[in-house]
Amino acid sequence: MAASPSAVPNSKSDSQSFWYRLTHLSTPWKVTWVYLSLMLFVPVIAMMLRASTVGPAKFWEIATSEIALSTYNVTFLTSLVAAAINGVFGTLIAWVLVRYEFPGKRIIDAAVDLPFALPTSVAGLTLATVYSDNGWIGSLFAPFGIKIAFTRLGLGVAMIFISLPFVVRTLQPVLQEMEKEVEESAWCLGASAWQTFWRVILPPLVPPILTGVALGFSRAVGEYGSTVIIAGNVPFQDLIAPVLIFQRLEQYDYAGATVIGTVLLLISLVMLLVINVLQAWGRRYDH
Amino acid sequence: MTTDLTQFGDRATSTSKAGVPASDKPWIKWLLIGIAILYLVLVLFIPALNVFVQAFSQGVGPFFHNLVEQDFLFAVKLTLIIALIAVPLNTVFGLCAAWAIARHQFPGRTLLLSIIDIPFAISPVVAGLMIVLLYGRNGWFGPFLQANDIKIIFAVPGMVLATAFVTMPFVAREVIPVLEEAGVDQEEAARTLGANDWQIFWRVTLPNIRWGLLYGLILTNARAMGEFGAVSVVSGNIAGKTQTLPLFVEEAYKQYQTPSAYSAAVLLAGLAVVTLILKEILERKTRIKDAAE
Numbered sequence: 001m002a003a004s005p006s007a008v009p010n011s012k013s014d015s016q017s018f019w020y021r022l023t024h025l026s027t028p029w030k031v032t033w034v035y036l037s038l039m040l041f042v043p044v045i046a047m048m049l050r051a052s053t054v055g056p057a058k059f060w061e062i063a064t065s066e067i068a069l070s071t072y073n074v075t076f077l078t079s080l081v082a083a084a085i086n087g088v089f090g091t092l093i094a095w096v097l098v099r100y101e102f103p104g105k106r107i108i109d110a111a112v113d114l115p116f117a118l119p120t121s122v123a124g125l126t127l128a129t130v131y132s133d134n135g136w137i138g139s140l141f142a143p144f145g146i147k148i149a150f151t152r153l154g155l156g157v158a159m160i161f162i163s164l165p166f167v168v169r170t171l172q173p174v175l176q177e178m179e180k181e182v183e184e185s186a187w188c189l190g191a192s193a194w195q196t197f198w199r200v201i202l203p204p205l206v207p208p209i210l211t212g213v214a215l216g217f218s219r220a221v222g223e224y225g226s227t228v229i230i231a232g233n234v235p236f237q238d239l240i241a242p243v244l245i246f247q248r249l250e251q252y253d254y255a256g257a258t259v260i261g262t263v264l265l266l267i268s269l270v271m272l273l274v275i276n277v278l279q280a281w282g283r284r285y286d287h
Numbered sequence: 288m289t290t291d292l293t294q295f296g297d298r299a300t301s302t303s304k305a306g307v308p309a310s311d312k313p314w315i316k317w318l319l320i321g322i323a324i325l326y327l328v329l330v331l332f333i334p335a336l337n338v339f340v341q342a343f344s345q346g347v348g349p350f351f352h353n354l355v356e357q358d359f360l361f362a363v364k365l366t367l368i369i370a371l372i373a374v375p376l377n378t379v380f381g382l383c384a385a386w387a388i389a390r391h392q393f394p395g396r397t398l399l400l401s402i403i404d405i406p407f408a409i410s411p412v413v414a415g416l417m418i419v420l421l422y423g424r425n426g427w428f429g430p431f432l433q434a435n436d437i438k439i440i441f442a443v444p445g446m447v448l449a450t451a452f453v454t455m456p457f458v459a460r461e462v463i464p465v466l467e468e469a470g471v472d473q474e475e476a477a478r479t480l481g482a483n484d485w486q487i488f489w490r491v492t493l494p495n496i497r498w499g500l501l502y503g504l505i506l507t508n509a510r511a512m513g514e515f516g517a518v519s520v521v522s523g524n525i526a527g528k529t530q531t532l533p534l535f536v537e538e539a540y541k542q543y544q545t546p547s548a549y550s551a552a553v554l555l556a557g558l559a560v561v562t563l564i565l566k567e568i569l570e571r572k573t574r575i576k577d578a579a580e
Binding site: 027028029031032035036039042043044046047050089093096097100102108110111112113114115116117118119120121122123125126127128129130135136137157160161164218221222223224225228229241242243245246249254257258261264265268271272276 | 564
């Protein structure tokens with residue numbers, strides 16, 4: 001790309017000073033930093049500074065108000081359950097896709113990515129229909145008095161839907177690269193199928209499974225499009241944090257929106273850190 | 288370091304290592320396959336199928352009738368315009384960032400990779416909120432924008448910003464691994480032969496990364512056209528003015544115009560299906576290339 005060789009900061013520690021390099025960045029570097037600053041750093045800093053003007057006492061009061069606490073409870077607990085369910089079934093799906101041959105496998109493999117490609121409002125719309133009292137699946141539960149759409153259960157279904165691909169896609173490459181020989185030698189040494197699974201197969205899979213669960217959780221916590229449609233958005237029942245932010249904004253309560261937004265932002269950043277650590281842990285098994 | 292917030296891309300072949308392990312009894316195999324498929328049917332396939340069934344439940348006539356509504360046509364146009372601005376912006380940024388990261392070793396390289404991922408980690412609503420806090424009436428740039436009569440929030444520029452924000456990482460993420468794999472040898476050879484930077488980029492680098500780049504573009508476009516949360520915060524959602532297709536779907540549903548909602552939804556679902564098919568094709572392309580090298 002458009003970089004004069006002299007300006008490229010070389011991997012060999014060159015004698016040029018830091019300032020010289022900073023003022024003689026090549027065009028791609030300039031574009032990267034300017035775009036990142038305008039699009040990412042300035043908005044994030046603006047929100048943090050805005051939140052700090054509220055004052056620590058007031059910040060704490062808004063962040064831990066009764067309604068805010070209930071939305072955290074709904075958002076995080078439901079996301080965690082949804083991510084955990086996908087942890088189990090995602091592992092199973094990845095296993096089946098890597099280890100077995102069966103008709104329709106390629107289509108199923110490709111379809112796993114559907115939640116990434118399908119716009120969230122469409123997902124919310126169709127899930128609300130299918131899981132409503134007279135929908136295809138909801139009507140099976142309705143006779144037992146179980147309502148899914150417009151309750152916390154529906155919220156969970158939407159969160160399961162949008163976080164489904166993470167575990168499968170994180171685990172698939174790891175399963176594929178796993179050496180069959182290790183398993184076979186375990187059998188040769190007299191291990192049972194069960195022992196082989198627990199002692200040999202599972203340990204290297206734990207980090208990618210946890211990474212996938214963390215990714216799914218992080219996505220479910222922030223999800224808005226599908227959840228806002230399928231949830232009833234009743235305060236203290238199935239009102240989630242992103243919807244609360246939206247409502248605060250609609251009421252021109254900028255302080256309230258900013259504080260809860262900052263809480264969510266900080267949690268997202270922590271999750272990003274956790275995911276990085278989990279991935280570093282997973283690489284321990286790389287050879 | 289690969290901090291994959293969406294593992295949309297990085298997937299190895301799914302056909303290798305076929306064959307059932309000797310210890311797996313057939314009934315275990317089919318039980319596991321059965322459970323996996325049942326789960327996918329309940330969570331994934333029935334909802335996906337439902338979009339198409341509902342859209343055409345009263346035949347093709349009402350479907351087309353819904354499609355020529357004024358507000359709907361406007362939503363389609365606006366969705367296309369926003370994607371047409373946001374996608375190229377992120378492509379330029381993505382290429383620059385990918386080159387900067389893949390071609391250099393520097394302290395904080397891993398940190399920069401994680402920073403580029405931040406938009407995936409942030410809730411779309413929070414992304415929208417940040418843009419409102421910057422460009423809104425009470426925002427940092429609010430007074431300046433008002434003095435100059437520039438409208439960003441509740442207008443198209445804000446929606447473009449929101450879309451560009453949430454789709455920022457895709458191109459960079461997809462291009463970085465391809466760029467790393469391609470290596471610098473060919474570029475250096477071209478330079479030795481007297482090619483300038485642009486020539487090297489167009490004739491050597493771009494052909495090497497074309498499938499990865501295309502892949503990133505498709506993902507960016509799909510998300511850009513489908514984004515709901517961030518766009519919804521900054522748009523004000525006025526039919527015929529600031530309503531994109533995903534917003535149209537929600538609005539129609541809320542107004543109990545379910546047939547309209549499904550007519551629009553089926554278009555977006557079609558986009559999703561096309562995206563998945565292209566993705567599958569491009570994955571094979573990159574794979575074949577990898578195998579050949």
